[in-house]
Structures are given as C-alpha cells and as structure tokens.
Amino acid sequence: MSEMIEIIxxxxxxxxxxxxxxIDLLIREEIKVPYFCYHESLGADGNCRMCMVEIAGQKRxxxxxxxxxxxxxxxxxxxxxxxxVHTDILELELINHPVDCPTCDQAxxxxxxxxxxxxxxxxxxxxxxxxVKHDKKVDLGSNVMLDQERCVLCARCTRxxxxxxHTHELGIIGRGDEAKVSTMPGRKLDNPYAMNVVDLCxxxxxTSKDFRFHQRVWFLQSAExxxxxxxxxxxxxxxHNKMKYQDDVIYRFRxxxxxAVNGFYICDEGRLSYKELETNRLESMLYDGVxxxxxxxxxxxxxxxxxxxxxxxxxxxxxxxxxxIEAIVAYAERIGAxxxxxxxxxxxxxxxxxxxxxxxxxxxxxxxxKMGLETNMPSDAGLIINFNHPTHFNAEAEIHxxxxxxxxxxxxxxxxxxxxxxxxLINEVGLEQWCxxxxxxxxxxxxxxxxxxxVEG
Amino acid sequence: MSSNIKVVTRHGNSLKDKLYLPAIYDGVKxxxxxxxxxxxxxxxxxxxxxxxxxxxxxxxxxRGLHRLTHRADDTIACVACFMCATAxxxxxxxxxxxxxxxxxxxxxxxxxxxxxxxxxxxxxxVEACPCDAIRMDTGIFSLTGNSRExxxxxxxxxxxxxxxxxxxxxxxxx
Numbered sequence: 001m002s003e004m005i006e007i008i009x010x011x012x013x014x015x016x017x018x019x020x021x022x023i024d025l026l027i028r029e030e031i032k033v034p035y036f037c038y039h040e041s042l043g044a045d046g047n048c049r050m051c052m053v054e055i056a057g058q059k060r061x062x063x064x065x066x067x068x069x070x071x072x073x074x075x076x077x078x079x080x081x082x083x084x085v086h087t088d089i090l091e092l093e094l095i096n097h098p099v100d101c102p103t104c105d106q107a108x109x110x111x112x113x114x115x116x117x118x119x120x121x122x123x124x125x126x127x128x129x130x131x132v133k134h135d136k137k138v139d140l141g142s143n144v145m146l147d148q149e150r151c152v153l154c155a156r157c158t159r160x161x162x163x164x165x166h167t168h169e170l171g172i173i174g175r176g177d178e179a180k181v182s183t184m185p186g187r188k189l190d191n192p193y194a195m196n197v198v199d200l201c202x203x204x205x206x207t208s209k210d211f212r213f214h215q216r217v218w219f220l221q222s223a224e225x226x227x228x229x230x231x232x233x234x235x236x237x238x239x240h241n242k243m244k245y246q247d248d249v250i251y252r253f254r255x256x257x258x259x260a261v262n263g264f265y266i267c268d269e270g271r272l273s274y275k276e277l278e279t280n281r282l283e284s285m286l287y288d289g290v291x292x293x294x295x296x297x298x299x300x301x302x303x304x305x306x307x308x309x310x311x312x313x314x315x316x317x318x319x320x321x322x323x324x325i326e327a328i329v330a331y332a333e334r335i336g337a338x339x340x341x342x343x344x345x346x347x348x349x350x351x352x353x354x355x356x357x358x359x360x361x362x363x364x365x366x367x368x369x370k371m372g373l374e375t376n377m378p379s380d381a382g383l384i385i386n387f388n389h390p391t392h393f394n395a396e397a398e399i400h401x402x403x404x405x406x407x408x409x410x411x412x413x414x415x416x417x418x419x420x421x422x423x424x425l426i427n428e429v430g431l432e433q434w435c436x437x438x439x440x441x442x443x444x445x446x447x448x449x450x451x452x453x454x455v456e457g
Numbered sequence: 458m459s460s461n462i463k464v465v466t467r468h469g470n471s472l473k474d475k476l477y478l479p480a481i482y483d484g485v486k487x488x489x490x491x492x493x494x495x496x497x498x499x500x501x502x503x504x505x506x507x508x509x510x511x512x513x514x515x516x517x518x519x520r521g522l523h524r525l526t527h528r529a530d531d532t533i534a535c536v537a538c539f540m541c542a543t544a545x546x547x548x549x550x551x552x553x554x555x556x557x558x559x560x561x562x563x564x565x566x567x568x569x570x571x572x573x574x575x576x577x578x579x580x581x582x583v584e585a586c587p588c589d590a591i592r593m594d595t596g597i598f599s600l601t602g603n604s605r606e607x608x609x610x611x612x613x614x615x616x617x618x619x620x621x622x623x624x625x626x627x628x629x630x631x
C-alpha cells in the first residue's frame with residue numbers, strides 16, 4: 001500500500017493514497033463532479049471530458065478521472081471558469097442527442113438530464129432536423145436494446161465486455177459523427193452478465209427489453225434486498241410499485257453495490273428471477289385440490305398432526321430467512337417432530353462460474369450449514385410438514401406451506417415470498433445480510449411466523 | 458427579500474366603515490337596481506334557460522372534456538410518456554405503454570383511461586404534455602352517463618373527440 005498524503009480540494013484538506021485517482025477522492029468525499037465515462041469498476045477512460053477540475057500550476061483544466069493524486073496538490077472544483085467548461089462540454093454532448101425523453105426509458109435516472117439541470121439550461125443551437133441520425137432500435141441480444149442516437153460514446157459498455165466479462169462483443173465503430181456502439185456483424189451480445197450494461201449506460205442508449213416501457217422510473221420504489229438465485233448473496237434493489245387500484249408489482253431487480261459480495265453487478269438470471277415472484281403464485285388454501293377457508297385448513301392441519309403424532313417430519317427450504325428457520329426449528333421441537341433441510345437438490349454445478357454464480361442455488365445455504373441441521377432426506381415419515389422445499393417427498397400425508405402453485409392433493413397453504421417479508425440470510429461464505437420487505441400485496445399471504453402463530457393458536 | 462414586500466394599509470377603520478349602514482345601503486341599491494331592470498325588461502335577465510338555451514361564451518381557453526390529438530398523418534400523437542399521469546393531482550389518468558410498431562415513433566399508449574369522475578379539470582395534464590397530445594379544447598362542459606363506467610374515457614373515445622376551436626392536429630414536432 002502506498003503512502004497516505006494530503007491534498008487540498010476547494011480550500012479543504014483531504015487525505016488520500018498517493019497515486020490514486022483524483023476522481024475517486026471527489027466521489028468518496030461527495031464533492032460534486034460531473035462525469036459519464038468514469039466508473040469505479042471500469043477505471044478511467046477520459047473520453048467524456050466532463051470531470052474537469054482546475055489544478056494549481058496547470059495551465060488548463062484537467063480531467064479528474066485520469067489525474068493521479070500527488071502530495072500538496074491544490075484542486076479547485078468550483079469556479080466560474082470550471083462551471084463554464086462543464087456547460088460547454090455538456091453542450092457538445094447534447095448537440096446530436098435526440099430530444100426524445102418522453103419515449104426514453106432512462107428519463108428520470110439519466111445522467112444527461114441531471115447534468116443538464118445542473119450545468120446546462122442552455123437553448124439548443126442545432127435544430128432537431130439537423131441532428132445526426134442513427135439507428136434507434138437495435139436489438140443487441142440478451143434483452144438489451146440499443147439506441148445509437150442517444151449514445152454519448154462513454155464506452156462503459158464496451159469496457160464492461162472487455163474488462164469484466166472478457167467477451168469483447170461490443171465496440172465503437174466509425175469516427176466523428178459516424179461513431180456508434182455496435183456488435184461485430186452477425187454477432188450478438190451474449191454473456192450471462194450482459195444486462196449490466198443497461199445499468200452502466202449513463203444515458204438511454206442501452207435499455208432493458210424486459211423493463212422497456214413497463215413503468216416510468218420515478219414511480220418506482222426501491223427496497224434493499226438480496227438475490228435469491230444462488231448462495232452468493234448478491235445485493236439488489238427490488239424496484240416495485242403499486243399503481244392506483246392495482247396490486248403491488250415488482251418491475252425489476254437492480255444490482256446494489258457491495259464490494260464485499262458482488263461489486264456493482266448481478267447475473268442476468270438473478271436479475272430476471274423477479275418474474276418467478278409474480279407468476280403461478282399459490283393464492284388460496286387447498287386441500288385435496290379443493291379451496292378451503294382458513295378455519296377448515298387449520299382444523300385439517302391439527303387433525304393431521306394428531307393423527308401422525310410422533311411420526312412427523314419438518315422439511316425446511318434453504319431460501320427461507322434465518323429468523324423463519326429458527327422459528328420452525330423451535331416449533332418442530334414443541335410438536336416433537338424431526339427437522340430436515342435437504343441441500344442436495346440445490347446443487348447445480350452447471351450454473352456456477354468464477355464470477356458471481358454459485359453452484360449452491362439457495363439464498364440461505366450458509367444458515368442451514370451454520371445451524372447444523374440434518375441435511376439428509378427425511379425417511380420413514382408419516383406426515384411431512386414442508387416449508388416451501390422444492391423436492392417432492394414420499395410420505396403418508398403431507399402439509400405444504402408453499403409460495404407457488406403445485407400439483408398435489410396435500411394440504412397446500414400459501415405463504416409470503418421473500419419480497420413480501422424481511423429477514424436475514426447467510427451466504428455461502430458465512431456473511432450475514434439483511435433483506436428489506438419490498439412488496440405489500442393487496443391480499444398478502446401469511447409469513448411463516450404468522451402461520452406458526454395460527455396453527456399453534 | 459424585504460425590497461419585494463409592499464406594506465398595505467388595512468381598510469375598514471374609518472367611521473363610515475365602522476357604521477356598516479352605508480355599505481348595506483350600497484348593497485341594497487344594487488339589488489333594487491336589478492329588480493327594477495328585470496321587472497321593466499324581462500328579456501334582459503342575465504340567466505340561461507339551460508338546457509334549452511346553450512351558453513355562447515365558451516372560449517378556446519375553457520377547460521372542457523379532454524381529447525387525445527392526432528398528428529398530421531392522422532396517427533395518435535401520444536407517446537405514453539406518463540407526464541400527464543405524473544402531473545395529475547387526482548391521479549385519474551391510467552396509461553399502459555407499448556412498443557409502437559407503425560414506424561412513426563417508438564412508444565404509444567396501449568390503453569389510456571381518464572376517470573372523469575375523479576378528474577378536477579385543472580388542466581395540468583395539458584400543461585405537462587410535451588407532445589400536445591392531450592387537450593381540453595373540446596368545448597364539452599356537460600357529461601352524462603348511466604353508470605360510473607360511462608365516465609371512464611378510453612383511448613378510442615378520447616381520440617374521437619373533436620377540437621371545438623379549429624386547432625385539430627397536434628402542434629408539437631414541426
């Protein structure tokens with residue numbers, strides 16, 4: 001590790017590592033600096049020229065993203081001269097930018113919009129008719145749509161495929177007005193992390209085909225959660241919204257920065273896994289395929305429990321929250337049942353890679369291991385009480401707490417999915433993380449804890 | 458800030474104001490003037506015998522029932538940007554967007570509903586629209602129906618309303 005030195009920014013002294021990037025310091029200390037092309041995980045590229053600052057002793061303004069911190073450096077990020085530089089460079093970026101914010105999905109979370117409000121507010125010198133025209137609807141593959149007119153050529157997407165996924169699908173071709181992002185002829189964007197370019201794109205050039213036109217972003221509410229696709233525990237935002245007279249619906253998952261787990265990214269499979277939470281959900285209590293009310297269901301539950309007294313096994317899904325698992329284990333103890341949490345079915349080596357995907361496809365895998373629960377299959381059980389475990393077990397009778405519909409004559413009781421409840425998860429390396437409750441359904445399914453209260457009450 | 462403040466003296470402190478009677482006399486004088494006018498010339502009475510008589514003083518600025526405009530090529534002007542729904546103080550505009558396939562633009566409303574029972578006719582949607590796609594210049598001021606559903610205007614119905622003041626086509630995007 002190199003030496004810590006002191007530098008002065010806007011007359012205040014800050015400590016930074018010698019040789020680190022000036023823009024990192026500015027971002028970390030929340031000193032306002034505009035930029036498009038710089039990204040902490042992709043490094044400096046220095047092509048957008050937005051992050052200009054004045055450095056004492058230097059004749060011209062310098063870009064903060066490609067300036068290394070030196071001892072005694074004096075930086076000025078706020079002055080009329082620098083404001084003018086920002087405004088002029090932004091105007092240059094906007095010369096050929098189409099005025100289609102009304103149809104653009106990025107509107108509301110767009111760097112160009114934000115920076116225009118901060119630095120621009122100028123009238124256009126180029127009319128809409130004279131703007132350079134490119135393709136507006138290019139399907140890059142992997143659910144990514146490209147609008148070449150909106151692109152500011154920051155090269156974040158191309159650097160992502162070069163430096164992060166090493167798949168090199170994207171490149172900038174042509175020069176001057178003809179420059180545009182494109183794939184090689186006949187090739188598509190095709191890697192399991194491709195949709196991250198949508199988040200990376202500071203403008204509306206790359207949009208997600210999956211989210212496209214479904215909702216304007218300013219209506220969305222974000223909850224901090226953890227992806228349930230595998231045991232990696234990637235941090236995500238659940239973006240959801242309840243439109244008037246409708247139900248609370250999840251529109252997308254977005255990666256949430258956590259340098260200890262997933263950095264800035266998530267895999268496409270995890271990103272699209274929100275769809276499972278919205279489809280084929282078990283909504284009513286069923287017994288023998290017939291809808292029953294709560295009173296009947298609980299009566300049936302209790303009679304099954306008495307009938308198989310002493311021969312009851314409880315099976316726990318490794319996607320449940322730790323608090324729920326603890327409550328189930330305590331409940332099993334009270335009713336004298338054996339507890340199983342079979343892990344075999346979650347193992348999928350074909351899913352794993354050396355980036356973010358883990359072969360253990362259960363979000364709370366770590367908790368099951370940590371608690372030391374029995375991970376074999378239940379054997380010789382009279383009654384199995386299954387808490388959302390995906391495996392089908394052979395038993396004389398079965399009670400199934402389930403988030404999703406399934407073909408079964410057992411007593412099926414709907415329960416809340418992870419997005420409708422809060423709790424903690426332990427990932428494969430033993431890191432404990434908290435998930436916020438995101439969705440409040442119009443008619444919410446009970447959580448595991450409220451089910452346990454009901455059946456014991 | 459203080460330079461913008463204008464101090465206004467409070468009225469009503471004079472003897473004439475405090476007596477009240479002169480003000481009451483002024484009011485009664487107006488009432489009796491109208492009584493005299495109406496009794497002497499029945500045809501000049503300032504009321505309309507609605508609905509037999511219809512108002513003739515609705516101007517282009519009157520906020521009547523909404524309509525969705527067309528472009529010059531007769532396609533829908535709305536691009537489903539949700540600006541009107543965002544600006545709407547009574548949240549009575551319900552839009553579902555879809556990919557536009559006719560090559561005119563990228564996006565259009567799949568469905569567009571205005572619940573006119575919830576609407577307060579403030580005109581914010583018209584102000585907010587970047588495409589001049591929604592207007593309230595139909596001159597329609599009276600709306601009747603047999604059920605609540607009759608007052609929920611769909612896309613087709615809103616497109617079928619005509620502008621009452623000559624400007625038929627959307628003025629955006631020259």
